[in-house]
Amino acid sequence: MSPAGGAVVRWLARAEALLGAAAPRLDALNLFPVPDADTGTNMHATLLAALRAVEAEAPGADLAETVAHAGTAALDAARGNSGTLLAVALTGAAEPLRGVTQAHPAALARAMRGADRAARAALSDPREGTILSVLSAAADSLEASAAAPAREPDPAERLSAAVTAMVGDARRAVEETESRLAPLTRARVVDAGAVGALWVLEALRAEVVGGGADLDIAAALHGYADGPGDADAAAPAPASEAGGAAVEVMCTLELAPLQAALLRQRLEEVGDSVILAPVTRTPDDAGRLPWRVHVHVRRAEDALDVLHADAEPRGVTVADLRAGHAHPERSAAEPSCGEGPGSPERHAG
Helix, strand or coil: HHHHHHHHHHHHHHHHHHHHHHHHHHHHCCCCCCCCCCCHHHHHHHHHHHHHHHCCCCCCHHHHHHHHHHHHHHHHHHHHHHHHHHHHHHHHHHHCCCCCCCCCCCHHHHHHHHHHHHHHHCCCCCCCHHHHHHHHHHHHHHHHHCCCCCCCCHHHHHHHHHHHHHHHHHHHHHHHHCCHHHHHHHHHHCHHHHHHHHHHHHHHHHHEEEEEEECCCCCCCCCCCCCCHHHHHHCCCCCCHHHHHCCCEEEEECCCCHHHHHHHHHHHEEEEEEEECCCCCCCCCCCEEEEEEEEEEEHHHHHHHCCCCCCCEEEEEEEECCCCCCCCCCCCCCCCCCCCCCCCEEEEE
């Protein structure tokens, strides 16, 4: 195991443990984009897939290889809006780390900015007050640390100071989510996906600095201890904010870049919360890439008709957004592709 790859595996193991412990609270806190009580479950399941993938393979010689492998596995298994964005962020962080065998503030800054840009590019309607705000704050913080005159002569101490400052800035960004999205402001809570991202960053800090993670980092965040108050959470959203989506549809499609752009447009016409991101950057002989697709629609058929127009979707899942739901793990014996528009894997509360 290379030192660089081993560090990534240890970070993901820490993050998986922290997200696993936090998942019930994140689920209870989940309000945006829909209050379907699965943000923590989805983020944890997605990161667990990434961890299992890197644990099963010999880590690469540089940080990028291992992060890219984790990101590809995470995207292939991504669940829900926040889980998909977490996976996209991992893939976006990989390329800027190409050739880096030892982490330093400038390298982490490039990786975090890559994660931020990839997550924003994947979304049709990027919104502040979400995981995006946390990624941006983390990237800004690392860039500032990398540009500042070195106060610590030892490179390890400088890196430790940079990631510690990053987590502090990311936590402040989480606090601010409450005032940036109307559903969160009404309920007086922070965004669940943003808190999940904070736990992943805290795992990174703990791995770099050494020692345990700060298990109280989210304790004082509004709503984290007990979720939204009953009266506030139950208050209906204004008609201008309420969406009509009832189900979440996810799959993977092999598409050329132009096809992907057209697919995004068609999905925006029938639904919302559209996420479209390449699983890998290596095209096949026909110039196609595997794309991970996520969309919220009124009826599953609205999305499935669009998805089947250009290619045969793989790994189709349909989830009910009207109640909390769990996404079951596929076993090795289960097929990895859908069998047509009439028979996607369905899971609901």
